[in-house]
Amino acid sequence: MSAYEAELVVDGRESVADGVLALTLRHPLGEELPAWEPGAHIDVVLGPDLERQYSLCGDPAERHAWxxxxxxxxxxxxxxxxxxxxxxxGDKVxxxxxxxHFALEPTPRYRFVAGGIGITPILPMLAAAEAAGAEWTLLYGGRTRNSMAFTEELGRYGDRVTIAPQDETGLLDLAPVLDGLPDGTLVYCCGPGPLLDAVEASCPGGVLRVERFRPREQETGPDGEFxxxxxxxxxxxxVFPGVSVLxxxxxxxxxxxxxxxxGTCGTCETDVLDGTPDHRDSVLTDEERAAGETMMICVSRCRGARLVLDL
Known part of the structure; x- marks a missing residue:
């Protein structure tokens, strides 16, 4: 599996909330960057054994900057x-x-829920939903108003966006957003684990799409040899006990x-040609897990004695 890889220049550095920096990255020669769609992220190599994933939160139509x-x-x-x-x-990364792994699927209506820095993948989704003429709302929570990034940018959407800082309104009230969802509604949520867990508990099956920054707690099978x-x-x-496939x-x-x-970024996703994976990632949907066509080899294992992988 190949992917674009390059050294980009930090062309902009802006404080967009307390403790939140927005960085603009460009190619040093002014070349176009690969196309992307809302929900996408990039891997940023910050040093030896220091690599992180960050959601793209700009305009996908801007091909010269991320x-x-x-x-x-x-x-x-x-x-x-x-x-x-x-x-x-001026620095290069x-x-x-x-x-x-958090793509915006076409549908007539959306409910977006974001917590803290979880607004980053949601931001370009709003513009895409707006351009498509979909009906949508956003519930956006954070610790304090000053800690919530891009609130000024969100102001252009008017009352479709609800800003709910915890120190002003308490924990997010999900019921008005998630109760009685009309047919054809998809819910997109990104933020801290407790928020995602609460939204999952409140959503009917099949309508929720989430992205996690931390692995979810889950029951797993035995950590045996295969x-x-x-x-x-x-x-x-x-593959011995205690050692990953990766x-x-x-x-x-x-x-x-x-x-x-x-098991959160999806970089190591590998096609499974035979065998049944023991999925332990926080990326795949329930339907994708049941299909068993791919697995994240950094954390997932085997439910039997043998896996055949496209490697």
């Missing part, structure tokens, strides 16, 4: 701290992508794309 927004996470793993402390206008057949080379590898194939010298190693 915009991302980065929340400074006090208890994070170092990526956001590096961006806020080290990246300056290596990026890969874009990839999209075999992986690499169809392209005919090699058979043993680490196993990389140790055997097979080059594969990967990034988060937590």
């Amino acid at each position: 915009r991302i927004a980065v929340l400074r996470e006090i208890d994070g793993r170092g990526g956001s701290a590096y961006v806020h402390a080290e990246l300056r206008r 290596r990026v890969r992508g874009p990839r999209n 075999e992986v057949v690499l169809e392209r080379t005919g090699r058979t590898l043993t 680490d196993t194939v990389r140790a055997a010298g097979v080059e594969v794309l990967y990034s988060c190693t937590e």
Whole structure:
């Protein structure tokens, strides 16, 4: 699986909320960047073993610039701290992508729910829904009004957008948004885990699309030994307990794309040709899991003794 990869220049650096920086990235030679659709993200390589995924939150029609927004996470793993402390206008960063596991599906009406930095993939979705003539609303929550990015930009949509800072209104009231959804409505939600869990509990089956920044808690099967057949080379590898498929194939010298190693970014998605995956990712929908056609090899395993992968 190939993907665009290049060093881009930080051409803009703007504070868009307390603790949130928006960065504009351009090609150093002014070349066009790959096309993308709302919901897409890119991998940003910040240093050795420091790679993060950020949603594209600009205008897909702008082919010469990508915009991302980065929340400074006090208890994070170092990526956001590096961006806020080290990246300056004129610096170069290596990026890969874009990839999209949160695509906006066409439908007559949408309900969007965003929490905090979860507004980033939702922002271009609103413009796309508006351009398509769909009926839509957005419920957007955060800790405080000053911590919520892009509120001024959202002002152009009027009363279709509800801004609900927790210190002013309490926890988001989901009932008015999610109760009695008309036929043909899709719900798109991105934000912290507790918000996603609450929305999932409130939505009828089949209407919800989510993107998670952290792995979901879930029950998994046994962490036993199994075999992986690499169809392209005919090699058979043993995946031992406590070792991922990703680490196993990389140790055997097979080059594969990967990034988060937590099952949230989708970079390592691999086609399954035979066998039943034990899905442990936070990317695939229930329908995609049931189909068993792909798996995230950084976290998912096998429900039997053997998997055949398109590697």
